[in-house]
Amino acid sequence: AHTFGNVTAFVTEYIKNLFPKNYFNTVNISSTMAYRHFSVFETKNKNFIKKKKPMLIVRPRVDIMNNDVFMNGTLLTTRITDNFYDRDFGNLQPFIEDNKRGLHVRYLLNRIKMFFDVTIIVETQMEQLNNAMYFKNRVRQNLPFYIDTYLENNVPREIIMFISKEVC
Numbered sequence: 078a079h080t081f082g083n084v085t086a087f088v089t090e091y092i093k094n095l096f097p098k099n100y101f102n103t104v105n106i107s108s109t110m111a112y113r114h115f116s117v118f119e120t121k122n123k124n125f126i127k128k129k130k131p132m133l134i135v136r137p138r139v140d141i142m143n144n145d146v147f148m149n150g151t152l153l154t155t156r157i158t159d160n161f162y163d164r165d166f167g168n169l170q171p172f173i174e175d176n177k178r179g180l181h182v183r184y185l186l187n188r189i190k191m192f193f194d195v196t197i198i199v200e201t202q203m204e205q206l207n208n209a210m211y212f213k214n215r216v217r218q219n220l221p222f223y224i225d226t227y228l229e230n231n232v233p234r235e236i237i238m239f240i241s242k243e244v245c
Contacts, residue, residue, distance in 0.1 A: 078231075079230065079231035080230055080231070081137065081139065081191065084137075084191055085106055085135065085137045085191075085193070086106075087224075087226055088135065088137075088193050089104065089106055089133070089135050091224065092133065092135070092195060093133065095212070095215055095216065100131060101131050101132065101133040102128070102129035102130060102131060102132070103128045103129055103130070103131075103132040103133070104132075104133045104135075105132065105133070105134045105135070106134075106135045106136075106137075107134070107135075107136055130198055130199055130200050131197060131198065131199045131200075131204070131208075132196075132197065132198040132199075133195070133196075133197055134195070134196040134197075134198070135193055135194075135195055136193065136194040136195075136196075137191055137192070137193055138191065138192040138193070138194065139189060139190070139191055139192075140189070140190045140191075140192065141189050141190075145190070149188060168185070169183035169184060169185055170183060170184055170185065170186070171183055172184050173240065175243075175244070178243055178244070180240065180243050180244075182236065182240070
C-alpha cells in the first residue's frame with residue numbers, strides 16, 4: 078500500500094506538471110470514486126459537482142494477476158524453490174546479510190501493473206477540446222515511455238524490531 082500511494086502521488090504530480098502552475102483548483106485522488114459521480118443529472122452528490130473547476134480526478138487501479146509485466150517469469154520475479162528448507166534461499170535477493178549472527182533478510186521482486194483513470198473537468202466544452210488537444214500534443218499516446226523516479230518502500234515494523242533485538 079505504501080508503494081502504491083507513492084506511485085499514485087508521483088503520477089498525479091506528473092499530470093499536474095503538464096499543465097500551467099496552479100491550473101487545477103480541485104485535485105481528488107480516489108480508489109472509490111467512479112465516473113457515475115460526474116453525471117450532473119444522476120448524481121446525488123451535488124456538492125462534488127459544485128467544487129471549483131478545473132478539477133483533476135485520479136483513480137488508481139491495480140492488476141496483480143496480469144502476466145504481461147516487465148521481467149515476468151524471470152529468476153528475479155519467480156520463486157524457483159519453496160520455503161520449507163532452512164538454508165535454501167533459492168533465487169531470493171539479499172537485503173541484509175550478517176553471517177556472524179546468522180541473520181539473513183532476503184526478498185523476491187514483485188511486479189504489479191497499475192492503471193490510472195484520469196479525468197479533467199472544466200467549465201466549458203471549448204476548454205475541454207483545448208485541453209484534449211494540448212494533452213495529445215504534449216504526451217505520446219498509446220506508446221510506452223519511461224519516467225525515472227525513486228520510490229520508497231515500507232519495511233514492516235516487525236522486521237525492524239527483530240533485527241534491532243538481534244544486533245543490539
